[in-house]
Amino acid sequence: MTYRDEGRLDRLGATEVEPVRADVLDRSALRRAFRGCETVFHAAGYVASRPVGRVWEVNALSPRIVVEAAAAEDVRRVVVTSSVAGIGPAPRDRPGTEEDFYLGGGLGLAYPDSKHEGESEALAAGARLGVEVVIVNPSYVFGPAVDRSHPGETSNRLIGNYLLGRLPAIVDSETNAVDVRDVAAGHLQAAERGEPGERYVLGGHDLRWVELIERVARLSGVHNPLVVLPPEAGTLARRAEELGLAAPVAGEGWLLMAQNWRYSSRKARRDLGYRSRPLDRTLRDTIAWYRELIESGAFSGGRRSPMSLAATGVRIAGRAGLLRPLRAAERYAGRRLVVGG
Numbered sequence: 001m002t003y004r005d006e007g008r009l010d011r012l013g014a015t016e017v018e019p020v021r022a023d024v025l026d027r028s029a030l031r032r033a034f035r036g037c038e039t040v041f042h043a044a045g046y047v048a049s050r051p052v053g054r055v056w057e058v059n060a061l062s063p064r065i066v067v068e069a070a071a072a073e074d075v076r077r078v079v080v081t082s083s084v085a086g087i088g089p090a091p092r093d094r095p096g097t098e099e100d101f102y103l104g105g106g107l108g109l110a111y112p113d114s115k116h117e118g119e120s121e122a123l124a125a126g127a128r129l130g131v132e133v134v135i136v137n138p139s140y141v142f143g144p145a146v147d148r149s150h151p152g153e154t155s156n157r158l159i160g161n162y163l164l165g166r167l168p169a170i171v172d173s174e175t176n177a178v179d180v181r182d183v184a185a186g187h188l189q190a191a192e193r194g195e196p197g198e199r200y201v202l203g204g205h206d207l208r209w210v211e212l213i214e215r216v217a218r219l220s221g222v223h224n225p226l227v228v229l230p231p232e233a234g235t236l237a238r239r240a241e242e243l244g245l246a247a248p249v250a251g252e253g254w255l256l257m258a259q260n261w262r263y264s265s266r267k268a269r270r271d272l273g274y275r276s277r278p279l280d281r282t283l284r285d286t287i288a289w290y291r292e293l294i295e296s297g298a299f300s301g302g303r304r305s306p307m308s309l310a311a312t313g314v315r316i317a318g319r320a321g322l323l324r325p326l327r328a329a330e331r332y333a334g335r336r337l338v339v340g341g
Contacts, residue, residue, distance in 0.1 A: 002033045002044075011147040024062040030069035037073070039191050042066045042122070043081040047154045049110045049252035059114035063122035071129035078131055079191050080122045084139045084176065084201060086115035089259035095176075095206055096263045098137070098199045107259075109252055123197060134194035136187055139203035139263055142282050143180035144289035151293055159216055159283070160290045161307070162224060162340070164299060168310035169227040170209040171234060171257040172335055177212060178204030179282040182275065189272040204276035206262040210336045217340050219280060220287045224311070225318040225341025227326070234258030315341075 002022040003009055009019055022029035024044045034040055046058035063080050070078050088104035089112075090096030104112040119135050126133030141155045151160055161167040186202035194200060210228055217223050234255035241251035268274035293299065304312075317323055318341050326337040 002030070011145065011150050013146045015146060025057060025065060027065050027069050027072075030066060031073050034070055034073040034075050037070075037075050039077045039079065040066065040070050040075050041079045041081070041187060041191070043187075045081065045083070045115070047111065049250055052110050055110045056114045056117075059111070060117035060121060063118040064125045067122050067125035067131050067133060068129065071125075071131045076132060077134065077191060077196075078122070078126065079134050079136060079187055079194070080119065081187070082119050082135050082137050082199070083112075083115050084137045084203065084261055084263045085112040085256070086119050086135075087137055087199070087201070087263075088112060088116065090262050092260050094262075096201075096260075098201055098267055107255065109256060111252070111256065119199065126196065132196035134190045134196060135199035136183075136190050136194075137199055137201045137263075138183045138186075139176035139178050139201070139261065141178055141180050141183055142286045144285055145180075148289055148292060149296070149298070151290070151298060156286060156290070159286050160293070160299075161311075162213065162216055162226075163220060163222050163287065163290050164294065164308075165224045165315060166305070166308040166311050167224070167226060168307060168314045169229050170213060170339070171229045171231060171254060172208070172210060173231050173258050173260060174206065174208050175212065175257075175261045176203040176206050176263045177279055177282070178202060179277050179285075182277060186268060186272065186274045189268075189274055193272050195271070198271075200268040200272060200274070201263045201265050202268055202274060203263045203265040204282070205279040207279070209257065210339050213339050215280065215283055216287065219283050220291075223341050225314055225323055226311075226339050227314055227323075228336045228339050229254070230335075231258040 001017040001019055003019050004023055020033040022033045042063055044058060044062060046055050048055055067078050087096055087098065087100055088102040102116050104116065122133050142159065145152055182204065183202045190200055213226060234257065237254035238251035265274060323338050330337050
């Protein structure tokens with residue numbers, strides 16, 4: 001297993017690995033790490049929208065470098081961890097599939113664009129150099145980490161921020177939620193059974209963000225109110241950001257959430273034997289893990305973020321009854337305007 005920061009190796013717990021220091025942009029270091037290997041899993045990624053240069057280096061450039069280093073060491077197969085974002089937002093009227101054309105280019109979103117480019121670069125390098133490249137595309141991943149003393153760094157933070165009262169709003173759109181343990185199993189299945197040059201969606205359950213928060217509230221007993229923004233809020237947030245106006249969440253974050261991320265895993269189920277566990281089981285495990293973190297003081301201290309301050313404002317508005325007009329207006333709006341409280 002390659003690493004850059006030795007201090008993070010303890011997050012693997014009791015997992016048996018042979019650590020090798022290497023940066024995913026350092027071809028020579030990768031060759032040393034891959035020497036004697038038959039299969040390489042390229043799971044490094046940068047889940048962010050900025051700095052843009054770093055996003056593109058890690059997500060778009062490194063997959064090609066990994067495949068080239070693998071070819072130089074006669075590695076037979078490389079499994080590249082992409083994302084459903086690399087396939088692009090699904091059409092509004094149905095779940096997406098591996099065969100859909102990439103429709104994210106016009107949105108100008110660094111993360112999906114870079115993941116899509118990384119897939120293309122890895123596949124092209126594999127075809128050119130005779131390496132079997134298989135792409136896996138996880139959806140929105142939840143579930144406890146190997147080292148439960150550390151909070152998750154990406155998807156899980158949504159649940160953590162909700163439980164902590166640090167989430168002010170969500171966008172009224174759709175997603176697909178999956179358990180990290182099922183995604184890990186899907187990687188192994190792709191390494192064993194995946195067809196070279198193919199991609200496989202590793203997803204779980206299609207649902208609206210509103211439904212996801214309602215499930216977390218029901219399972220946790222925590223009822224923090226959130227404002228439900230229309231999908232158009234993503235575009236407005238991007239415009240506000242371009243004008244230099246402050247916002248609690250980056251414009252790309254809102255715009256990403258506003259897309260349709262429903263995705264079918266039928267191909268992975270059929271070809272790999274992939275399966276996903278019930279969503280409530282995943283959410284219960286994630287909630288229990290975050291409660292352990294909260295009780296241990298993992299989130300105490302530090303400066304309050306703009307998002308946390310906005311969430312406090314929403315809770316105060318809820319206690320003062322200022323959200324009641326929104327609830328009353330839901331019948332006329334034809335959608336939820338407040339959730340969680």
